[in-house]
Amino acid sequence: MRELTRRQLTVDVGIAGAFALVCVVFTINDGKILLVPLVVASAGVAFRRLLPALALGIAWAAALIQISAGLGPSAYDLGICVVLYATAAYGGEVVRWLGLASAIVGAIIATVFLQLRFSWFSAFLSSPGELLDQLRNAVAVGTGILALLVLSWVSGQLARTMRIGRETSRREEAARHDADIAEYRVVVEQERNRIARDMHDVVAHSLAVVIAQADGARFAAQTRPELAVTALGTISGVARDALGEVRMLLAELRHDEGSTPQPTVVDFDALFEQLRGAGLELRVHESGARMPLGASHEIAAYRIMQEGLTNALRHGAPVRPVDLTLFWADDAVHIELVNEVVDAVGAPPTPGQTPGHGLPGMHERAQLAGGFLTATPDGAGRFVLRARIPQGGAA
Structure with missing residues (x-):
């Protein structure tokens, strides 16, 4: 019927x-x-x-x-x-x-x-x-x-x-x-995740530097005031840079991604100097000629190193050097970051502890760029991060 x-x-x-x-x-x-x-x-x-x-x-x-x-x-x-x-x-x-x-x-x-x-x-x-x-x-x-x-x-x-x-x-x-709506939602969700990763990287990195400098300034204020003044200057500069990056990320919520500047290969050295200024003893070993990777891949490499170095500053053993190796191959850049740790970075969160977003974000960035990333303790008190980010055409 x-x-x-x-x-x-x-x-x-x-x-x-x-x-x-x-x-x-x-x-x-x-x-x-x-x-x-x-x-x-x-x-x-x-x-x-x-x-x-x-x-x-x-x-x-x-x-x-x-x-x-x-x-x-x-x-x-x-x-x-x-x-x-x-x-x-x-x-x-x-x-x-x-x-x-x-x-x-x-x-x-x-x-x-x-x-x-x-x-x-x-x-x-x-x-x-x-x-x-x-x-x-x-x-x-x-x-x-x-x-x-x-x-x-x-x-x-x-x-x-x-x-x-x-x-x-x-x-x-x-x-x-329905397919257009689903595709639109996927694109929106990917963009939200990308902005969330960038926001996490910027805020976590900047706050880690600010905290490290503030602790140093607090202890040096009594005996070496000139170091406290230097630390306060570093805090001011890092906070100002973080504010600018956060503003750019918020601007991306109203504009497309290409309308705002993003970190590239030429910004790697400034990142290293910023971490050294925050008190991290960073030793960079670089081989091969730097080459352009493509906008999204250079952002991935920059953010992975930024997050890895920030974790080394926060969780690494004090006054212990951090070794960063960059090997520029013909079609990719290989990143290796080794630091001694005082707590188990990357270990499963204990009950009641909220898991972090740094390591999952780095894994996701590497995968989206067509590369890979591993980040685990080596059993000898060191934490080893290895990543491979290919050129844009190889992703």
């Missing part, structure tokens, strides 16, 4: 009523109105979309009642055409093909009935020539009836095909719309 709205049901009943009224108008002058087949045929028209199989049975039942009563063709016979159309347009697989088969069988029965009722026997009793003419007439009449019934069914099949095509187009359009 098809699900129809109340409006569709009202329209179908109205069409059936109009059909019955037209049939009455066209047959009242002949004085051959038969109420039962008229009502039955009109019922088939009313149920044609709601119950196509039932409507098909009702329509042919009306035709059988008409034949049993010995009546000739009438206006309500057109109800069969309407039902055959609906059978092909709205019926299921079995009902649809039953409609076509009933159209063929019905055309044969109608042709035989008309010939038997009007002229066959009289022609047969008169002469063989007249019988041959009647056979030709029977073939012509049968062909016309079959064409009318089959054409009604084919029209319904075409309407069904067009409706399915429109529904398929709507579904494809809806699927494309």
Whole structure:
């Protein structure tokens, strides 16, 4: 059973009523109105979309009642055409093909009935020539009836095909719309994650430097005031730089990524000097010629070193050197950072402790750049970070 709205049901009943009224108008002058087949045929028209199989049975039942009563063709016979159309347009697989088969069988029965009722026997009793003419007439009449019934069914099949095509187009359009929304959400989420990583790197790095310098200034204020003044200057510079970077990141929330400056290869040395100014004993070992990696890959390399050095400043053993090795290959830069630790960086968080975002962020940056990163203790009291960031074309 098809699900129809109340409006569709009202329209179908109205069409059936109009059909019955037209049939009455066209047959009242002949004085051959038969109420039962008229009502039955009109019922088939009313149920044609709601119950196509039932409507098909009702329509042919009306035709059988008409034949049993010995009546000739009438206006309500057109109800069969309407039902055959609906059978092909709205019926299921079995009902649809039953409609076509009933159209063929019905055309044969109608042709035989008309010939038997009007002229066959009289022609047969008169002469063989007249019988041959009647056979030709029977073939012509049968062909016309079959064409009318089959054409009604084919029209319904075409309407069904067009409706399915429109529904398929709507579904494809809806699927494309959903895909566009999903892609947009993925892009937005990736951008949010990127900005969150940058924000974490900037804030964590800057605060680590500020804390280290503030602690040093607090202890040096009593004995060596000049060092305290230097530390306060470093704090001021780092905080000012961090404020500028945070402002740039917030600006990216309103503009695209390319509209704001990002760290590149030439900023590596400034990063190293900033960490040395914060009190980190950093030894840089660099081999190979520096080369451009591409904007996003240079940002990844910069942020990975920034986060790794910040972790070394926060968790590393005091007054112990940190070794940073940069090897520039033909298609990538290899980064190795080694420092002694006083706590287990990268260890699973204890119950109640919130896991950090630094190491996952570094892993994600390396993977998005097409490289890899490992960061684990070596079992000898040192923490080793290794990363490979390829050129943009190799990602």
